[in-house]
Amino acid sequence: MTAQLPERLIFEGLEHAMCSNPLHDYFALGGPRPDFRHSSTACWRGYVGTWEVIEGRLYLIALTGRLNGGEQATIETVFPGYRERVFAHWVTGTVRLPQGKLLEYVHLGYASTYERDLLLQFRRGELIRRFVKENGRAKANAPVGYGIAASTTLGNSDVG
Amino acid sequence: MLAKALLLGQWYLLIGLLMVILVLGARARLIWNKRSEPGERPPFSKTLAQYTLVLLVTVLLWPLLIPLLILWEIQKRRSWDYLEKRERSFAPKFKDLVARLDIEAIEAHELVSDPLGGAPRLPFGHLNAAWHNFIAQLPPDAELWSYAVVWKSAFGGREQREGYVTLSSGKIGLYFETARYDCAAQLPRQVRDTSSRWVAKLLKAAGPRF
Numbered sequence: 001m002t003a004q005l006p007e008r009l010i011f012e013g014l015e016h017a018m019c020s021n022p023l024h025d026y027f028a029l030g031g032p033r034p035d036f037r038h039s040s041t042a043c044w045r046g047y048v049g050t051w052e053v054i055e056g057r058l059y060l061i062a063l064t065g066r067l068n069g070g071e072q073a074t075i076e077t078v079f080p081g082y083r084e085r086v087f088a089h090w091v092t093g094t095v096r097l098p099q100g101k102l103l104e105y106v107h108l109g110y111a112s113t114y115e116r117d118l119l120l121q122f123r124r125g126e127l128i129r130r131f132v133k134e135n136g137r138a139k140a141n142a143p144v145g146y147g148i149a150a151s152t153t154l155g156n157s158d159v160g
Numbered sequence: 161m162l163a164k165a166l167l168l169g170q171w172y173l174l175i176g177l178l179m180v181i182l183v184l185g186a187r188a189r190l191i192w193n194k195r196s197e198p199g200e201r202p203p204f205s206k207t208l209a210q211y212t213l214v215l216l217v218t219v220l221l222w223p224l225l226i227p228l229l230i231l232w233e234i235q236k237r238r239s240w241d242y243l244e245k246r247e248r249s250f251a252p253k254f255k256d257l258v259a260r261l262d263i264e265a266i267e268a269h270e271l272v273s274d275p276l277g278g279a280p281r282l283p284f285g286h287l288n289a290a291w292h293n294f295i296a297q298l299p300p301d302a303e304l305w306s307y308a309v310v311w312k313s314a315f316g317g318r319e320q321r322e323g324y325v326t327l328s329s330g331k332i333g334l335y336f337e338t339a340r341y342d343c344a345a346q347l348p349r350q351v352r353d354t355s356s357r358w359v360a361k362l363l364k365a366a367g368p369r370f
Binding site: 031044055085090123 | 275322
């Protein structure tokens with residue numbers, strides 16, 4: 001599997017790349033999964049969600065992608081009747097926000113490592129702890145921020 | 161002295177012959193597969209030479225092959241195919257059960273409420289339909305239990321899994337999962353709430369109906 005496009009998370013006013021897929025958990029717990037089109041090898045899930053922590057709660061605030069039928073996917077595609085935001089009450093666990101320079105690139109999933117990980121731990125969608133994990137110091141010329149080296153487009157791409 | 165050396169030699173060759181069976185068992189399929197693919201089929205003489213070489217090397221040099229066999233086994237056990245075959249499908253067990261609950265108690269406990277209107281005010285919120293599908297399948301005599309377990313995958317991962325499971329005629333049946341997360345991705349153990357403690361706290365707070 002190619003390195004994957006991250007989700008996006010707005011936390012304390014800053015947008016971060018998020019190397020966790022809360023919607024995957026929703027589908028695994030029994031939520032109906034729309035038939036997303038796999039538009040690129042860098043996005044096998046077929047969508048990219050934008051999330052925000054508002055008053056200590058995790059919300060899905062936007063979703064981009066395309067369905068196999070050709071329609072544009074939005075939040076309402078997954079959560080009918082919810083246009084602006086969806087409270088991610090099913091999220092229990094830790095989401096990872098890589099920070100700083102690249103330490104080691106791995107062309108697989110979210111396996112690359114960065115200087116730091118900001119870890120946010122949620123219980124039923126509520127932020128209960130935050131933690132910074134130091135992974136090491138990168139070379140001076142290492143690229144900053146999450147990135148993927150290469151991907152193959154499988155059709156019209158609406159993600160990313 | 162000579163008799164002793166002959167006896168030792170006989171044992172050496174005997175063990176070597178037993179090793180031949182093991183090695184040929186492991187390698188025969190590989191050699192045969194190559195022969196059965198028409199495009200890659202080597203001449204019969206080459207196959208015969210391969211078998212003979214394996215036989216001779218094994219009988220004469222079997223002590224050197226033991227570490228090799230161990231290495232093969234370790235490599236096999238680390239392979240994706242092997243781990244995938246060993247992976248069991250998850251199902252809660254009796255030891256994972258935490259407390260017997262009724263539907264009303266579960267629904268009261270799992271009611272989702274969001275001040276920003278981001279979820280329906282229903283048990284399990286956006287997953288309410290999945291919950292109704294689950295309870296529609298309950299056998300008439302089924303008991304409902306909460307469960308919490310650290311599930312160890314064949315790949316070495318550890319997942320915390322929590323939810324509700326049916327117990328009918330003394331057997332564990334369908335389950336409805338409410339949480340599933342990778343333990344390795346969590347915060348350090350000393351600052352982490354364990355699920356069992358969390359469930360125990362909830363049960364205590366909920367009072368005698370639980």
